[in-house]
Amino acid sequence: MDALVMCGGEGTRLGADVEKPLLEINTRPMVDHVCEALAASHVDRTYAVASPATPETAARVDCPVIETPGEGYVADLQRALSDDRISRPVLTVAADLPLLDRSAINRILDASTGSLTVAIPVGRKRALGVSVDTAYRDGGRLLTPAGINVVGGAADDTLVARDRRLAVNVNRPRDARRAAWFRQ
Numbered sequence: 001m002d003a004l005v006m007c008g009g010e011g012t013r014l015g016a017d018v019e020k021p022l023l024e025i026n027t028r029p030m031v032d033h034v035c036e037a038l039a040a041s042h043v044d045r046t047y048a049v050a051s052p053a054t055p056e057t058a059a060r061v062d063c064p065v066i067e068t069p070g071e072g073y074v075a076d077l078q079r080a081l082s083d084d085r086i087s088r089p090v091l092t093v094a095a096d097l098p099l100l101d102r103s104a105i106n107r108i109l110d111a112s113t114g115s116l117t118v119a120i121p122v123g124r125k126r127a128l129g130v131s132v133d134t135a136y137r138d139g140g141r142l143l144t145p146a147g148i149n150v151v152g153g154a155a156d157d158t159l160v161a162r163d164r165r166l167a168v169n170v171n172r173p174r175d176a177r178r179a180a181w182f183r184q
Helices: 030-040 055-060 073-081 102-111 122-128 173-183
Strands: 002-006 046-050 065-067 090-094 115-121 136-138 141-151 156-160
Touching: 002 030, 002 073, 030 046, 030 090, 030 102, 046 055, 046 073, 090 102, 102 115, 102 141, 115 122, 122 141, 141 156
Parallel strands: 002 046, 002 090, 046 065, 115 156
Antiparallel strands: 090 141, 115 141, 136 141
16 A cells, blocks of 8 residues: 655744644654654555645655645645545645554554544543544544544444554644654
8 A cells, every 4th residue: 555645834933944744853853753663554655735835845855745735635645645646545644743653553543444534532632732623423432533544445433543653633832842852
């Protein structure tokens, strides 16, 4: 299975002076942590999905880049999925998951029998001290997207995970501090 690393975000909530994927967590850019984890996993090929907001990220990554117009996550993902090099199902990963590792990725790939949404209980994210920007109810549970999914298979399922490697998205300065602390 191929993977798309979504690298197009502007990171306005971070207030950083670098592109969001290049924000360093323990002296390494987040996108490097994610790409390293994907390279060590069962993923076949990795593509970076960049936008006009992330030209330095596109120049830095050591994988093919899919350029998108930067119209938002969903629009950029749809553009990337229409690229002739991409076949479905495909793993999509936000570049702001710096705790991600090979075993967490392989667990998701093994759990996937089609399309798979990975979600985190809101209470878990709060217990970890990281921000929650979007929440939804699913069967009485309050969940938030993890930023990693499988797109394009026949079935549509949800994997609810409590794993901090999947729960810590870096969207705000506090999230970056928590990620750095957890990576120690």
